[in-house]
Amino acid sequence: MLWIYAAGLLYLWIRLSSQKSISEWIKNGAWIAIPAIISVVTIWLFYLSKGENPTSVSAGVKFTLKALCFPIASPLLSGFSADDLSHGLIYHTGTPIFSDTMAIIVLLVLFELSLWLIVSILKQVTDQNYRLLIRVFYLSAILFFSYAYLRQMPISYEARHFRIIGIIVIPGTLFVFSKTAPAYRLVFNLLWAGIAITSIIYAAKGYSNNRNKSAHGVTGIAQWAIDQKSLDKII
Numbered sequence: 624m625l626w627i628y629a630a631g632l633l634y635l636w637i638r639l640s641s642q643k644s645i646s647e648w649i650k651n652g653a654w655i656a657i658p659a660i661i662s663v664v665t666i667w668l669f670y671l672s673k674g675e676n677p678t679s680v681s682a683g684v685k686f687t688l689k690a691l692c693f694p695i696a697s698p699l700l701s702g703f704s705a706d707d708l709s710h711g712l713i714y715h716t717g718t719p720i721f722s723d724t725m726a727i728i729v730l731l732v733l734f735e736l737s738l739w740l741i742v743s744i745l746k747q748v749t750d751q752n753y754r755l756l757i758r759v760f761y762l763s764a765i766l767f768f769s770y771a772y773l774r775q776m777p778i779s780y781e782a783r784h785f786r787i788i789g790i791i792v793i794p795g796t797l798f799v800f801s802k803t804a805p806a807y808r809l810v811f812n813l814l815w816a817g818i819a820i821t822s823i824i825y826a827a828k829g830y831s832n833n834r835n836k837s838a839h840g841v842t843g844i845a846q847w848a849i850d851q852k853s854l855d856k857i858i
Contacts, residue, residue: 625666627787630763632659634756641755682775688727689713690772693780694765696733698740702789702796704818705733706782713780744795747802757791764788 636655640648671679693700693713700706710717712726721729741761745754764785771778778784800811837845838854846854 625663626763626767627760628659628662630760633763634759637755637759638752677776677778678771680777684773685775686773689730689780691769692730692734693772694768694785696730696737697764697768697782697785697788698737698761698792698796699733700737700789701782701785702792703814704782704822705729708818708821711781716781740792740796740799743799744792747799748795753795757795760791761788 632655636648636652639651643651670676700712706712707716709720709726709729711719712721712730719726741757744757748754764787768778768784772780782789800808803811833845833847837847838849838851840846840854840858849857
C-alpha cells in the first residue's frame with residue numbers, strides 16, 4: 624500500500640509542476656510532502672513499529688532471475704492474470720501447471736512481452752497524463768519489488784501485489800490492439816474471452832464450494848480451514 628501511496632504522490636507532484644518554474648516545483652512538493660510525512664509517521668507509529676512486517680525482515684541479498692523479471696513482467700502477470708491462470712508461476716496457489724524450470728522460461732517470455740507492451744503504449748498513446756501515470760507506477764513497482772525480492776523479504780511472488788499495474792495498463796493495451804490488423808485484434812479478443820470464461824468458471828466453482836463444502840459460522844461466511852462439527856463445538 625505504501626509504495627502505491629508514494630507513487631501516487633510522485634505522479635501528483637510531477638503532474639502539478641510540469642513545465643513550471645523551480646519555485647513551483649518546490650512549493651507543490653511542500654504542499655504534498657507535509658501531509659505525506661504526517662501519514663507515514665502515523666502509519667509507522669501505529670502499525671509498522673508494532674512488530675515484524677514484510678519490510679522489516681530480510682534473509683540477505685540474493686540475485687535471482689525471478690527477483691528481477693517478476694516485477695517487470697507484472698503487466699501481463701496481473702493485467703491478464705497469467706500468474707493466476709497458471710496457479711502461480713513461482714508461488715503456487717494450487718496444483719502447479721509448470722515445472723520450476725519451465726516457470727522461469729515462461730516468466731522470461733512474459734518479461735519480454737511486458738516490456739514490448741509498455742513501450743508500445745508509451746509510443747502510441749498521446750495522452751501525456753496517462754503516459755506519466757504508467758511511467759511513475761511501473762518504475763515504482765519495479766524499484767520497490769526488485770529491492771524487496773533481492774533482499775529476500777517475506778513478500779510472495781504473487782500477481783495480486785501488482786494488480787494496480789495491470790489495471791493501469793489495460794486501457795492502453797486496448798488502445799494499442801485497436802490500431803492493429805484485424806487478425807491481431809481477433810487473437811486479442813479470443814484471449815480476452817478466454818480469460819473471462821475462465822474467471823466465471825472459477826467464481827462459480829468457488830461459490831459452490833463455499834456454499835456446499837465449507838463450514839459456516841453465525842455470520843454465514845464460509846470457513847474453509849475447519850470442518851462444520853469442530854466449528855459448531857467452538858461456537
